[in-house]
Amino acid sequence: MNASPVDAAAQAVVSHMPDTLARLADYLTYPAISCQTEHHADVRRLAERIRDDLEALGLDRARVLDVTPADGGVAMPTVAAEWLRAGPDKPVVLIYGHLDLQPVGEPEWRTSPHEATTVGDRLFARGAADDMGGWLSHLAALKAWLDTSGTLPCNLKLVIEGEEEIGSPYLQQFMDEHPDAFDADVMVLTDCENPSTDVPGLTVSLRGLLEVELTCEVAEADGHSGLWGNMVPDPAIALIKLIDRLTDDDGRLAIGRVDVDAARQASARQVPLSEATIREGAHLLDGVDPLPLRGRTAAEWLWWQPAVTVVATTLPTRAQKKNAIRRSAAATLSVRLAPGQTSAGMFALLKAELERDPPGGVKVSVTTDEGWGGAWLYTPKGPAFAAADRAYVAGWGRPLVQVGIGGSIPFVSMFGERFSDLPLILNGVLDPLSTAHGPNESLHLGVFEKMLVTNVHLYAELGALAPASLKSA
Numbered sequence: 001m002n003a004s005p006v007d008a009a010a011q012a013v014v015s016h017m018p019d020t021l022a023r024l025a026d027y028l029t030y031p032a033i034s035c036q037t038e039h040h041a042d043v044r045r046l047a048e049r050i051r052d053d054l055e056a057l058g059l060d061r062a063r064v065l066d067v068t069p070a071d072g073g074v075a076m077p078t079v080a081a082e083w084l085r086a087g088p089d090k091p092v093v094l095i096y097g098h099l100d101l102q103p104v105g106e107p108e109w110r111t112s113p114h115e116a117t118t119v120g121d122r123l124f125a126r127g128a129a130d131d132m133g134g135w136l137s138h139l140a141a142l143k144a145w146l147d148t149s150g151t152l153p154c155n156l157k158l159v160i161e162g163e164e165e166i167g168s169p170y171l172q173q174f175m176d177e178h179p180d181a182f183d184a185d186v187m188v189l190t191d192c193e194n195p196s197t198d199v200p201g202l203t204v205s206l207r208g209l210l211e212v213e214l215t216c217e218v219a220e221a222d223g224h225s226g227l228w229g230n231m232v233p234d235p236a237i238a239l240i241k242l243i244d245r246l247t248d249d250d251g252r253l254a255i256g257r258v259d260v261d262a263a264r265q266a267s268a269r270q271v272p273l274s275e276a277t278i279r280e281g282a283h284l285l286d287g288v289d290p291l292p293l294r295g296r297t298a299a300e301w302l303w304w305q306p307a308v309t310v311v312a313t314t315l316p317t318r319a320q321k322k323n324a325i326r327r328s329a330a331a332t333l334s335v336r337l338a339p340g341q342t343s344a345g346m347f348a349l350l351k352a353e354l355e356r357d358p359p360g361g362v363k364v365s366v367t368t369d370e371g372w373g374g375a376w377l378y379t380p381k382g383p384a385f386a387a388a389d390r391a392y393v394a395g396w397g398r399p400l401v402q403v404g405i406g407g408s409i410p411f412v413s414m415f416g417e418r419f420s421d422l423p424l425i426l427n428g429v430l431d432p433l434s435t436a437h438g439p440n441e442s443l444h445l446g447v448f449e450k451m452l453v454t455n456v457h458l459y460a461e462l463g464a465l466a467p468a469s470l471k472s473a
């Protein structure tokens with residue numbers, strides 16, 4: 001008996017996995033690091049290479065898109081291609097990924113960062129999971145369909161961005177100037193994380209980001225600490241007391257906590273975020289434990305509550321040591337906003353708390369710049385998500401679990417705002433041990449294989465839906 005078309009494609013994508021990994025290894029040799037101008041030529045070389053490969057795969061209109069920024073900046077290229085031969089009664093599925101990489105500067109790499117190296121069940125290289133493995137899992141799946149059936153069960157568009165790792169500065173302009181490249185009925189944005197190698201994640205929230213500058217001023221000049229100690233306030237101590245005021249006894253931000261509804265609490269409890277995973281993922285020292293949960297889940301603390309980190313200070317360094325009370329002290333506080341929280345609202349709360357009752361009567365100022373990353377909260381609904389769950393059951397043996405991301409990803413907010421009426425499926429090949437952006441980035445090969453099979457099914461499941469049924473009212 002002949003296998004059904006979807007099963008034939010699923011078998012092909014698995015049996016061709018060695019070729020897919022060879023192609024991945026080849027792409028990973030390109031040091032396409034978008035934040036380093038000396039590598040901008042590599043970003044373009046890789047973009048052109050991918051365009052040629054997409055054409056060879058049988059996609060139509062494979063092209064490298066460019067824009068000319070009005071601000072005099074340099075925009076990295078975006079690769080686009082499409083296959084729209086399934087006809088107008090089938091939905092257009094847009095696949096998004098990015099080809100650019102984070103830098104590899106850290107000395108802790110155990111393997112060569114631009115040479116794919118398999119150790120155990122993981123493939124190590126910069127970009128292996130973030131995000132080459134992500135979009136390549138789609139190329140392999142559509143190739144399997146074309147090889148086995150000569151057709152795809154839905155219409156497809158691919159957009160592979162060249163500047164995600166620098167915050168997608170010109171993605172809006174690409175969307176404005178090349179709208180047909182983005183026009184679709186459902187979007188699969190493959191650059192996110194799974195909560196474990198056995199549990200697939202659907203990302204539905206991001207925290208926002210607000211940077212606050214806190215300054216304590218005391219005098220016009222530094223003063224002798226022996227002559228004036230006990231009579232003149234030390235701005236360094238005042239600064240530390242003010243930061244302490246924002247936090248609870250564990251050191252977590254205590255200002256601006258939000259209520260998390262029962263549905264999100266329930267989904268958080270499905271997420272296997274163990275102490276061991278946190279310990280390993282965050283590289284904690286022996287003897288240092290993750291902060292206590294205090295009756296909440298790790299998922300809630302990581303994704304759905306605001307957090308503060310001191311990211312810079314002007315406190316005296318060892319090299320500047322002298323017996324003086326300094327004239328001033330300042331700190332930059334990086335504040336992660338809960339999904340749904342506005343930067344203006346959080347800034348007002350922090351400012352009020354920091355400016356009341358200054359410790360030692362120091363002069364306190366609290367400022368921020370506009371335009372930090374917005375938080376994002378999404379409610380997946382409609383048939384596309386049920387279709388995605390069926391594809392994940394076929395590929396992973398279980399449906400998607402809703403997860404958040406503690407960080408802020410500009411491209412997600414941009415897609416979220418611009419295409420808010422479309423189903424946005426945020427998935428990916430990352431897992432908690434992938435260490436994207438850090439040394440020894442890796443792709444779990446079991447996750448990759450499951451995503452290959454899932455994508456094969458995802459096209460069939462989405463292709464079975466009427467385009468008009470996908471847009472939400």
Ligand SMILES: [Zn+2]
Binds near residue numbers: 098130131191
């Ligand atoms: Zn990424």
